[in-house]
Amino acid sequence: MFHERSEAVAEQALDILESLGVEEAAVLVTSGRRRQVRYSNNEIDVVKTWMETSMTLQVVKGRRVTVLETSDLREGGLRSFLRAAVERLERLPERRVYAPLPDGPFDYPNIGGLYDPKLEDPGSALVEAVETAIGSARRAGAKRVAGSLMAEAGHECLLTTGGVRVCERETRIQLEARAFVDPQSTGHGATCSRSLDGIDPERVGEEAGEDALLSSKGVEKVGPGRRGAVFGWSAMATLLGVFGSMASAMRVVSQMSPYADRLGTKVGSDLVNLADDPVGDGNYGARSFDLEGYPTRRNVIFEEGVLKTYLHNRITARMFGTRSTGNAGWVFPRAWHLTLDPGDLSEDELLEEAEGGLLVKNVTYLRFQNYLSGDFSAVIRDGVFLIRGGEPIAAVRGLRLSDNVLRMLESVRGLTRESRQVVHWWTEWGPSVTTPMMAVGEVGFTAATA
């Protein structure tokens, strides 16, 4: 019932804006149904359903730009919201650096695997997936399991005054499980897909349960300092989100990125081949258009460690004297789906790269001391193990990752040949990722002193 309305509502907004004398506008209407199953202590706490249609817009009048969002789409509500917005818009100063919205229509990439009709009405499948994850985690040794599953089926339509009229159906599902043997012995698993059958609840639960169990088997005291490290799937989702999002050109001009003034220079090791890939079939963050109407495309951010591009919208592209990369969010250019090219190592071989170091399964709560220098720290959890003899042999507690974005990229020593698509609750910085596990030569770890 929702997607039929999207185009009509977007059209209505453009009509209202035209009647208000607006020169340029991009209107995105998102509609659909999302369902979530949240669970903890091995039981389902709440099942949620959202039935929503919302609108976000960029509106331009005389080089004055505003970004708007509303969920009140009744005609009267929309009209009065837009009128108030345009009245305020007229009071803004003109932008000195400006580029108009692009003239469409465009040919958009044909991306496969973005929609699965099974997710329109998944029935009991969501609860069953959660129960499977809980069951497999417990069989693997967990005493308690918590997490959430989110499934969505919807429709996005973008209409612009530049003649863009593009709609996309989309489905997504993500599941994460955190397993506990005791309060400090935990493991984490996460899976995501564009199709119901693309997630693997059994494996998510099992891996979380296994890490929790191994964490409980014995603790080795390891002090602060620099040592080699291997980062697991969940950890990589957080780290890549940061490494990729720092390429947003608006971050760069705001002195909020360590990549400022480094375009074309060697930043990472030869193994660092990082791209934003919204056009890969089935990628969780894939989409065919950005929010200005440009077709999306694969943008290589790092090639063999060399910083190749920032991510641009039309206005940052004008600031840098280049062209949009199809990464327009509403204000900040943003990555859609980050992919780090895999390496040639098995997981066992990767662990050998960090002999005497740490296997870090999850990274959370990453905060910067200085965005420009790239100094940060983060909490490590859900399985931090000492690697000895090429194996994780014992849990390590109480350490914190404390390092620098540039130093870490430069110190990448190995990647697995297996890649996984991951997104989870703590990937607050960036989008979904497709990533191998990664070994880094020297990583800083600190500990509480009292």
Place this chain on the structure above:
Amino acid sequence: MGIGDFARLADRMVEAAEGRGLRYYEVRVQIDESSILWMRNGVLEAFGMESSAGGSVRVISNGRMGFASTNDAETGAEVVEEAVAGAAGGGGRTRLSREEPVRDSYSSRVVRDPRDVPLDEKIEFLRQIDERMAEMGITARSLMLEDSRQVVLIRTSEGLEVRGDVTRISSTATLTLVDGARSTQDRVSRGGSGGWEILSGWGLLAELEGMAESMKERLEKGVPAPRGKMDVVIGPSVSGLVAHESTGHPYEADRVLGREAAQAGESFVRPDMLGERIGSEVVSVVDDPTLEGSYGFYLYDWEGVRARPRFLMKEGLINEFLHNRETASVFGVRSNAAARASRYDREPIVRMANTYIAPGDETPEELIEGVSEGVYMKRFMEWNIDDRRFNQRYVGSEAYLIRGGRLAGPVLRPVLEVTTPGFYSSVDGIGRDLEFEAATCGKGDPGQGVPVWTGGPTLRLRGVGLGGI
């Protein structure tokens, strides 16, 4: 903003829920409107307006909760059907504490509605700051100004009906100073509930001038921070964050019970630790939604329970957890009104409001005078804390060496990495200079950012370690 059609949505949801004979339902309509300005180096990069309006219903059936929401003001019954379907199957453990159903309303005190303030005046507020910071040599200035209004109407099967209406304003400045290859950053946030008139009480420009001076001073004269065991004095900005992160969060009863285990995490505090000593006798921590003018202000929570101050830590003892009706039921207590929802489409979960360390009676200077060798960490940039809220880290931005009870020049990046009991047990002196900073606290899945104040006075810590590598 009128709640108009959405109040009728509430009527329809109530009617549908009554028609199904549900034992418990809770219907809420909520409208959130905000506008935001972002100025970067004197350029107005963004002006945005957001309006979020809709309704939700929660039902409980045999211990399982169902929640559904919509922004379609013309629907009603369908939302209730979805919530009921979500609760189908039962078998869970969800119950609610018994609370007195009230019928009441409240609002924040607004003299000059921020929506009536011409944009030119708001832009001018930012421009004055930007120009002054540029004049002082600050390389990059990122300045935000946001105002918002939130209207909430809650009705339940128990006959409760509560309406709240709160207007808020906040401003955040992030500054970067670059000198050759060296750089430093700092940030400050102020906010509160009320009208445009509250801005004048913040003294934001003066504070930023002080911050800019200190940034220049530390780039010119800063020396690496010492490491090892020593006395540390922290400013209100740091102590307020500590109150929020290592008392507020671990005392959230849903974390204690494990409901947030996969997301924000659990707590090192167990239910049987109520009454245990966690800090020195001079430390008390309060969370109080009822502070007039506060950023986290409300008088009824999102379950319609009357708000009151919560004394989380009293003279160093764990005293009280933060509860909504769900967790209160497990603990066999009454809710202390900590349920909040950031939008109409979010479930009410346990949240803080305005969490602060209660002030003492010493001046900051007196606290510093009592330190022979140590560090004064006035402000911070980087921080984080583990998901049990036990092991935390605060890295100073503005910080000074203390020698012989006096400040002896700036130090760079002092790292206070400490456990929660280690921190609170080391406090031996508390200032009278209680200050509040505005913040957006994140929690929940999907995430819910809610406005809070973090507050504290200057604190003196004895014999803690400064670390880092």
